[in-house]
Amino acid sequence: MTPGQPGEQLILEIEGLNHRGEGIGRHRGQVVFVPLAAPGDRIRATVTEVKKKYLRAGLAELLESGTGRAVPRCPAFGRCGGCHIQHLDYAHQLQYKTGLVRNAFARIGGLDGTAVLSMLGMDDPWHYRNKVRLHIGCREGKVVLGFFAPSSHVLGRLTGESFACRLLDEDLNRLVRVVEHWLNQNRNRLLADKGGISEITLRKAAGTGETMVVLTTAKDFRFRTEKMIGELAASGRITTVVQQMAESAGREEDAEQTEILYGPGYLTDRLDDLVFRLSATSFYQVNPAQTRVLYRLVRAYAGLTGREQVVDAFCGVGTIALYLARRAGHVLGLELSPAAVADAQRNARLNKITNATFEQGAVEKSLPRLLKGSHRPDLVVLDPPRRGCHRGMLDVLAGRAVPRVIYVSCDPATLARDLGYLAGHGYRLVEARPVDMFPQTSHVECAVLMSRVEK
Numbered sequence: 065m066t067p068g069q070p071g072e073q074l075i076l077e078i079e080g081l082n083h084r085g086e087g088i089g090r091h092r093g094q095v096v097f098v099p100l101a102a103p104g105d106r107i108r109a110t111v112t113e114v115k116k117k118y119l120r121a122g123l124a125e126l127l128e129s130g131t132g133r134a135v136p137r138c139p140a141f142g143r144c145g146g147c148h149i150q151h152l153d154y155a156h157q158l159q160y161k162t163g164l165v166r167n168a169f170a171r172i173g174g175l176d177g178t179a180v181l182s183m184l185g186m187d188d189p190w191h192y193r194n195k196v197r198l199h200i201g202c203r204e205g206k207v208v209l210g211f212f213a214p215s216s217h218v219l220g221r222l223t224g225e226s227f228a229c230r231l232l233d234e235d236l237n238r239l240v241r242v243v244e245h246w247l248n249q250n251r252n253r254l255l256a257d258k259g260g261i262s263e264i265t266l267r268k269a270a271g272t273g274e275t276m277v278v279l280t281t282a283k284d285f286r287f288r289t290e291k292m293i294g295e296l297a298a299s300g301r302i303t304t305v306v307q308q309m310a311e312s313a314g315r316e317e318d319a320e321q322t323e324i325l326y327g328p329g330y331l332t333d334r335l336d337d338l339v340f341r342l343s344a345t346s347f348y349q350v351n352p353a354q355t356r357v358l359y360r361l362v363r364a365y366a367g368l369t370g371r372e373q374v375v376d377a378f379c380g381v382g383t384i385a386l387y388l389a390r391r392a393g394h395v396l397g398l399e400l401s402p403a404a405v406a407d408a409q410r411n412a413r414l415n416k417i418t419n420a421t422f423e424q425g426a427v428e429k430s431l432p433r434l435l436k437g438s439h440r441p442d443l444v445v446l447d448p449p450r451r452g453c454h455r456g457m458l459d460v461l462a463g464r465a466v467p468r469v470i471y472v473s474c475d476p477a478t479l480a481r482d483l484g485y486l487a488g489h490g491y492r493l494v495e496a497r498p499v500d501m502f503p504q505t506s507h508v509e510c511a512v513l514m515s516r517v518e519k
């Protein structure tokens with residue numbers, strides 16, 4: 065077998081897509097991944113990367129088009145890095161992602177892929193995101209905000225292009241332009257030395273319209289005038305502005321490293337009949353319409369009668385816990401981030417829910433401790449970050465024979481691994497349902513119900 069060489073031209077038939085949304089072709093028995101290629105395409109591709117087990121190639125010419133192809137709506141698609149599959153029509157996107165989950169279940173978890181129902185999609189899969197994190201760059205002497213191009217630290221945005229992300233809520237698109245203008249007006253004070261703003265995060269509470277701007281800076285950077293922040297808030301009708309010190313950026317447990325510059329320092333959102341307060345560093349789902357779909361699904365899977373003891377592990381600001389509390393005996397939320405736990409406690413009070421309590425700490429420690437003690441939950445909800453759950457924790461869960469487990473995940477591979485483990489330790493896969501939280505991207509969210517097998 066002769067491997068391809070960088071620069072070599074190949075003719076490929078695209079058989080499917082990998083988990084990153086790249087087309088899969090074959091050249092002399094070797095797998096070739098081609099970003100922006102669609103299943104059914106016949107293409108000419110140029111080899112860009114040669115690895116032991118695969119090649120990567122760039123799409124040079126579309127010779128014949130696959131049936132699921134769509135014209136990408138965004139002119140920056142392919143160089144921006146935020147979207148992976150805008151070139152597929154939405155029905156094919158849903159089919160592809162359902163297939164990813166089924167495959168992962170069968171291949172990684174040794175589970176029955178047919179228990180995975182079709183993905184629940186959106187009526188309008190555009191402008192859904194309530195949050196965006198942007199980097200700062202320069203174009204022709206002007207400060208611009210944008211995303212890094214794929215596999216790079218360079219903004220994918222072109223000179224003269226106005227910011228208009230097709231995934232982002234339109235109010236946030238407007239706000240990006242306001243913040244950009246403000247940065248240009250104050251650039252000497254905000255960006256001149258390395259301690260200035262390095263990243264900007266914008267969030268919107270879709271249920272109330274409130275907006276938040278988070279300015280990420282070096283640890284000791286101080287904004288010199290309140291007037292400047294007041295001007296930003298007024299020009300963008302922004303509810304609150306928060307500074308996040310770089311050492312804590314991305315580390316949700318370091319909430320004390322934030323400083324409120326304007327307004328209350330949190331957003332208040334509404335989802336169905338509940339109200340949620342969110343601090344700058346607290347996790348919150350990014351697609352409000354599909355979050356409702358996901359949480360209602362979790363509530364249906366929970367099948368509560370009003371008496372059950374429930375644990376919501378990795379509970380964030382208590383969203384799932386509070387969706388379940390009105391139909392349960394008691395819900396205990398477990399979460400690492402102190403800011404999110406404070407939000408969750410406040411959220412229980414705001415909603416006049418008295419049977420939900422929240423504990424701060426690492427779930428891999430707190431859940432085994434609870435289960436080895438006297439706590440006997442009827443249901444445990446797991447909603448971990450992408451890396452999934454610690455093996456030791458699943459071990460205790462299975463050892464204590466918790467009757468039902470609902471697993472919510474944003475990573476089919478770690479989900480399948482953990483479910484496979486539970487299936488080998490006394491659990492049965494009842495149903496899995498992917499929910500499209502991230503249209504136009506290859507990211508997949510999925511809710512799963514597992515039930516203890518009676519001996």
Ligand SMILES: C[S@@+](CC[C@H](N)C(=O)[O-])C[C@H]1O[C@@H](n2cnc3c(N)ncnc32)[C@H](O)[C@@H]1O
Nearest residue numbers: 316347378379380399400401426427447448449
């Ligand atoms: C995917 S989010 C889910 C949050 C919530 N269920 C929701 O729907 O908004 C995962 C949460 O787990 C928290 N987390 C991360 N690692 C943790 C750990 N080791 N122990 C407890 N919580 C953790 C994060 O702070 C985050 O709030």
